[in-house]
Amino acid sequence: MTLVDHKKYLLEICEKVDQDLASPTCKKLREHLEKCPDCAAYYDSLKKTIVLYRNYDVEMKGSRVTQILARLDLDEPLQITLPPKGPGQDRNKKHPH
Amino acid sequence: MEEDTKLIEAAKSGDKIAFGKLVKQYEQLVYSFSFKICRDKEKADEVMQETFINAYRGLKSFSGNSKFSTWLYRIVTNNCLMMHRKKSHEPVVSLEDSDLFKGTNELQVAHWGETPHDAVLNKELKEVLDAAIEKLPLDYRIVFMMRDVEGLSTEEVGKSLKLSVPAVKSRLHRARLFLRNELNPYFAK
Numbered sequence: 215m216t217l218v219d220h221k222k223y224l225l226e227i228c229e230k231v232d233q234d235l236a237s238p239t240c241k242k243l244r245e246h247l248e249k250c251p252d253c254a255a256y257y258d259s260l261k262k263t264i265v266l267y268r269n270y271d272v273e274m275k276g277s278r279v280t281q282i283l284a285r286l287d288l289d290e291p292l293q294i295t296l297p298p299k300g301p302g303q304d305r306n307k308k309h310p311h
Numbered sequence: 312m313e314e315d316t317k318l319i320e321a322a323k324s325g326d327k328i329a330f331g332k333l334v335k336q337y338e339q340l341v342y343s344f345s346f347k348i349c350r351d352k353e354k355a356d357e358v359m360q361e362t363f364i365n366a367y368r369g370l371k372s373f374s375g376n377s378k379f380s381t382w383l384y385r386i387v388t389n390n391c392l393m394m395h396r397k398k399s400h401e402p403v404v405s406l407e408d409s410d411l412f413k414g415t416n417e418l419q420v421a422h423w424g425e426t427p428h429d430a431v432l433n434k435e436l437k438e439v440l441d442a443a444i445e446k447l448p449l450d451y452r453i454v455f456m457m458r459d460v461e462g463l464s465t466e467e468v469g470k471s472l473k474l475s476v477p478a479v480k481s482r483l484h485r486a487r488l489f490l491r492n493e494l495n496p497y498f499a500k
């Protein structure tokens with residue numbers, strides 16, 4: 215079989231790669247894959263490409279719920295009134311040692 | 312799922328505790344999908360937070376016709392596209408006959424060795440996978456990730472990207488062939 219013969223299967227292989235080849239619409243392709251090791255290898259490599267990306271996942275380091283809710287709170291009009299600051303309550307003052 | 316519907320209804324009427332529960336339930340999923348698109352952990356975190364902020368503000372437009380996760384994916388996609396436009400001058404949509412896809416229609420026959428079956432991919436392999444996907448224009452990347460990795464339907468992907476079904480299919484084919492050819496030198500025996 216020449217490369218041209220395989221090439222007409224290329225698009226179909228690509229299209230059907232995530233489908234169940236046992237279905238009747240895939241009959242021709244399935245038969246070709248059975249007798250053509252080159253196309254079968256191609257099919258296999260496409261399938262593996264997808265699986266590799268499926269397996270590549272990342273974990274979050276920690277929940278972001280608090281940050282997200284805090285950002286949403288900023289959307290709301292401010293309703294908190296600050297308590298009046300009494301004299302001598304300035305905690306930022308450094309204590310002399 | 313029923314639990315979700317209740318939480319969504321409560322969140323719609325401004326219940327932030329309910330919304331917090333939804334965030335907790337979906338944040339890993341959204342983070343993971345964001346990473347799949349932008350390939351950067353810091354950006355993924357930014358996109359994920361932005362997505363939930365947008366989701367809260369736009370919750371009333373969630374009709375329940377699609378899965379909540381699909382709706383969130385759509386927001387992620389928009390955020391990634393927006394961020395991409397802001398930070399780069401490269402066009403999001405590549406031309407159909409772009410040089411990038413030259414050669415992908417040729418059958419480079421090669422037998423691949425065994426690829427790792429489990430989710431444990433080593434650092435070198437991750438770099439190979441990153442390098443390949445980063446070369447792919449964003450809209451192709453999104454189609455591949457939504458359809459092949461997350462398993463959304465072609466129609467759902469089309470709706471998210473405002474693309475017709477044939478356009479989604481054509482991008483998916485190109486993305487698959489492109490990635491396969493990029494990985495080929497690494498795996499061919």
Ligand SMILES: [Zn+2]
Pocket residue numbers: 219220223246250252253254
């Ligand atoms: Zn063949």
